[in-house]
Amino acid sequence: MSARPAADVAAALKEASFDADRCWRIRDLQVVREEIKIYLTDGFLIFSKPVAGQPVAALFVTEVEGGDGEIILMPPSAGERQSLARFTQAPNLNEHFKSAFFLFTDGTAAELEAAIKEREAKPSPEMGALLANEFSATLRNLSSSFEIRLIHDLTSEVNPKMGLFFAALGGTAHGNFDVIYDPQARDQIVAGQIANRDNRSFYNIWTSFQTRRVRQDPALEPVEQDLKIEAVTIDAVIGADLQLSATTTLKVRIPDGEAARRVRNAFSFDISRRVRVREVKIDGKPATVLQRENLRSNLLRGNDNELFLVACDEPLAPGEHTFEFRQEGSVVIPAGNGVYFVSARGTWYPHHGLQFAPYDLTIKHPIHLTVVATGDVVEERLGEDYRVTRRRIAAPVRLAGFNLGEYKKTATSRGGLQIEIYANKSVEAGLASARREVLLPPVQTLPAPRGAPRTPLSQVILQQPPPDPTAQLGYLANEVAEAFDFLSKQVGPPPLKTLAVSPIPGTFGQGFPGLIYLSTISYLAPRDRPAFASDSLQQTFFSDLLVAHEVAHQWWGNAVSTTGYRDEWIMEALANYSALLLLERKRGVKAVDEILIRYRDHLLEKRDGAPPLDAAGPIRLGARLESSESPGAYRALVYEKGSWIIHMLRKRLGDTQFFAMLKEIYTKHARQRFTTGDLRLLAAAKLPAGAVDKSLEHFFAAYVEGSGIPALTLRAKIAKTAKGATVSVELDQAGVAEDFSIDVPVEIDYGRGKTETRWVRTEGAHTTAAFTLTALPLKVSLDAKNTILATRP
Numbered sequence: 001m002s003a004r005p006a007a008d009v010a011a012a013l014k015e016a017s018f019d020a021d022r023c024w025r026i027r028d029l030q031v032v033r034e035e036i037k038i039y040l041t042d043g044f045l046i047f048s049k050p051v052a053g054q055p056v057a058a059l060f061v062t063e064v065e066g067g068d069g070e071i072i073l074m075p076p077s078a079g080e081r082q083s084l085a086r087f088t089q090a091p092n093l094n095e096h097f098k099s100a101f102f103l104f105t106d107g108t109a110a111e112l113e114a115a116i117k118e119r120e121a122k123p124s125p126e127m128g129a130l131l132a133n134e135f136s137a138t139l140r141n142l143s144s145s146f147e148i149r150l151i152h153d154l155t156s157e158v159n160p161k162m163g164l165f166f167a168a169l170g171g172t173a174h175g176n177f178d179v180i181y182d183p184q185a186r187d188q189i190v191a192g193q194i195a196n197r198d199n200r201s202f203y204n205i206w207t208s209f210q211t212r213r214v215r216q217d218p219a220l221e222p223v224e225q226d227l228k229i230e231a232v233t234i235d236a237v238i239g240a241d242l243q244l245s246a247t248t249t250l251k252v253r254i255p256d257g258e259a260a261r262r263v264r265n266a267f268s269f270d271i272s273r274r275v276r277v278r279e280v281k282i283d284g285k286p287a288t289v290l291q292r293e294n295l296r297s298n299l300l301r302g303n304d305n306e307l308f309l310v311a312c313d314e315p316l317a318p319g320e321h322t323f324e325f326r327q328e329g330s331v332v333i334p335a336g337n338g339v340y341f342v343s344a345r346g347t348w349y350p351h352h353g354l355q356f357a358p359y360d361l362t363i364k365h366p367i368h369l370t371v372v373a374t375g376d377v378v379e380e381r382l383g384e385d386y387r388v389t390r391r392r393i394a395a396p397v398r399l400a401g402f403n404l405g406e407y408k409k410t411a412t413s414r415g416g417l418q419i420e421i422y423a424n425k426s427v428e429a430g431l432a433s434a435r436r437e438v439l440l441p442p443v444q445t446l447p448a449p450r451g452a453p454r455t456p457l458s459q460v461i462l463q464q465p466p467p468d469p470t471a472q473l474g475y476l477a478n479e480v481a482e483a484f485d486f487l488s489k490q491v492g493p494p495p496l497k498t499l500a501v502s503p504i505p506g507t508f509g510q511g512f513p514g515l516i517y518l519s520t521i522s523y524l525a526p527r528d529r530p531a532f533a534s535d536s537l538q539q540t541f542f543s544d545l546l547v548a549h550e551v552a553h554q555w556w557g558n559a560v561s562t563t564g565y566r567d568e569w570i571m572e573a574l575a576n577y578s579a580l581l582l583l584e585r586k587r588g589v590k591a592v593d594e595i596l597i598r599y600r601d602h603l604l605e606k607r608d609g610a611p612p613l614d615a616a617g618p619i620r621l622g623a624r625l626e627s628s629e630s631p632g633a634y635r636a637l638v639y640e641k642g643s644w645i646i647h648m649l650r651k652r653l654g655d656t657q658f659f660a661m662l663k664e665i666y667t668k669h670a671r672q673r674f675t676t677g678d679l680r681l682l683a684a685a686k687l688p689a690g691a692v693d694k695s696l697e698h699f700f701a702a703y704v705e706g707s708g709i710p711a712l713t714l715r716a717k718i719a720k721t722a723k724g725a726t727v728s729v730e731l732d733q734a735g736v737a738e739d740f741s742i743d744v745p746v747e748i749d750y751g752r753g754k755t756e757t758r759w760v761r762t763e764g765a766h767t768t769a770a771f772t773l774t775a776l777p778l779k780v781s782l783d784a785k786n787t788i789l790a791t792r793p
């Protein structure tokens with residue numbers, strides 16, 4: 001196997017064009033990729049000129065009388081059919097199209113050419129010339145979306161069975177949309193569409209699933225890691241202009257075995273779009289780097305990272321290797337007023353999947369700035385105008401982060417844990433101008449002298465001094481210490497015993513191992529917060545939940561992790577519920593119940609005729625929830641519905657077993673991929689004896705895999721009998737699909753604190769049940785303890 005230089009392939013792709021001499025008038029060709037069926041019924045088909053020895057694209061157009069193309073795609077599960085229906089109003093995709101662009105590395109051209117030959121289709125060079133002229137630019141544009149992948153496959157001569165097939169279709173009913181078949185992806189089939197709303201671009205994923213073949217044979221699931229990172233060393237310099245240049249050295253191991261499915265001369269990494277990788281050496285020898293930016297691929301990835309490719313001419317042998325990256329970028333962003341922060345949505349050094357490794361981190365930076373980073377300080381040097389700090393993280397961690405600014409610092413310790421809080425000395429420009437102005441009524445104690453001008457109301461505005469972000473330092477330190485200590489007792493000692501907290505402008509936070517970015521709003525006293533953060537749910541979030549939520553990510557998200565969007569909800573749900581647990585300890589059960597009720601109401605809130613956020617779909621859709629149809633749904637579902645799901649599990653398990661489960665998640669799944677299935681099994685094993693829904697499959701089907709929040713009404717009739725009583729109940733369920741079904745606790749109250757719970761499983765809109773009791777109850781009520789996510793009259 002001879003590898004092609006990646007740079008040559010990249011150059012050829014840039015010049016790609018359609019080949020007028022390879023155009024045919026065709027009828028009744030088809031392309032079938034597992035569940036995707038594409039019929040090229042009547043039209044013209046043209047291939048691209050070869051790139052790396054083979055055509056990588058084709059175009060089909062129906063510019064003939066009665067011309068037609070058609071695609072049929074039937075998602076395999078109810079959830080995926082619902083998802084497709086949300087975007088296309090139909091559970092199966094059956095769409096005619098006028099044009100189809102295909103990009104592929106899976107031998108599609110050879111397959112179609114064989115069919116063309118067999119049918120003796122007529123060549124059409126005149127149409128070919130027209131199409132080549134009109135669409136070659138579109139071809140280059142489209143192939144740039146998948147450039148890294150195309151180069152990856154073409155460079156390494158990947159087994160065609162593992163190659164990519166992408167179709168951009170011009171549909172007659174739904175406009176332009178994409179269908180992707182990629183055997184190397186976790187979901188091999190994806191259909192979706194770029195959509196714009198409120199000046200924001202979304203990639204709406206209509207449906208995404210594993211092929212039937214992979215579902216039936218898990219051995220065919222794509223190999224997750226083609227290289228294992230064993231140690232990371234980063235040597236970084238932040239210049240006076242805040243530019244960051246760094247050398248990142250990864251010690252990696254190329255695993256043995258499965259040679260046919262692994263590619264060993266092209267590796268893709270993630271890095272922030274703000275960073276350019278200038279040079280890569282593998283084992284000291286220069287390698288090719290290809291880094292591109294593209295809207296479609298970035299939208300598909302859903303973060304600020306982009307893929308770049310590192311390729312070497314000869315495949316790497318299994319065993320240890322060293323990758324050395326030289327990178328530059330503007331990840332440090334000034335926010336005005338001497339406030340800086342590190343762009344948080346991308347990664348500032350090269351990443352390759354979910355990997356845990358020890359880190360050695362050296363940062364040189366201007367002396368007037370303080371750099372906060374993960375790890376124990378092992379060396380510190382001062383120059384005339386710079387400072388160099390070297391840190392080591394011995395425990396393997398998922399990420400290393402840093403932040404910087406002109407900080408004021410306070411430190412504290414609690415239960416053997418160290419806490420450092422860094423605050424900006426002044427508020428960033430955005431918050432300084434957003435501060436609330438106080439309007440004073442004109443002083444009316446003395447009547448104004450006749451003829452004296454009246455002071456217009458608008459002039460009597462008291463300009464408040466800018467809020468002080470350091471005023472709350474002591475309070476914050478205490479909050480963080482309390483949360484850190486509380487969770488280490490509830491869940492287990494954290495992997496890193498020191499936690500540094502530093503500010504980031506915006507309404508969010510982020511928790512890296514040992515380092516938290518906390519919204520600058522949380523640094524302000526409640527009265528100093530901008531108007532958008534001043535309603536009481538927002539105040540509770542910034543004052544009471546955000547700190548503990550980010551601290552909780554030390555366990556949920558950093559020690560225990562998920563991969564893939566379908567399980568991502570678990571970490572947000574556990575982090576947010578951990579914050580609610582701390583709030584419960586501080587302010588009691590009632591305070592948490594109130595927040596849960598408000599979460600529920602927020603999920604169901606009608607928004608200008610649009611469906612409520614909860615209607616965006618099951619929580620397991622993760623990032624897919626955030627579409628042009630339902631902006632804001634991701635956050636509402638993973639935080640709010642996610643907290644409810646954990647809360648409901650707690651109520652099923654009882655506190656002792658619930659807290660035992662949290663500990664077990666941490667001890668059994670640290671540094672591993674934790675899944676929704678793992679959560680269900682752990683919880684089910686801790687259910688009390690005699691519990692209904694022993695496997696919790698019914699519960700997960702309704703609230704995790706399914707969607708909807710039911711409105712429940714209970715009517716009970718109590719009849720006294722010789723031996724006690726009989727109770728007959730009627731349970732009405734509304735606001736959800738007919739097949740939505742949950743177990744509902746019905747509380748029988750005998751008075752004097754004696755109660756008993758019976759469970760009724762809802763079946764459609766109307767369910768009846770009857771119980772025989774050995775005593776006469778005073779009262780029968782529905783879910784008296786607020787343990788299920790539902791509304792009731």
Ligand SMILES: [Zn+2]
Pocket residue numbers: 549553572575
């Ligand atoms: Zn979070």
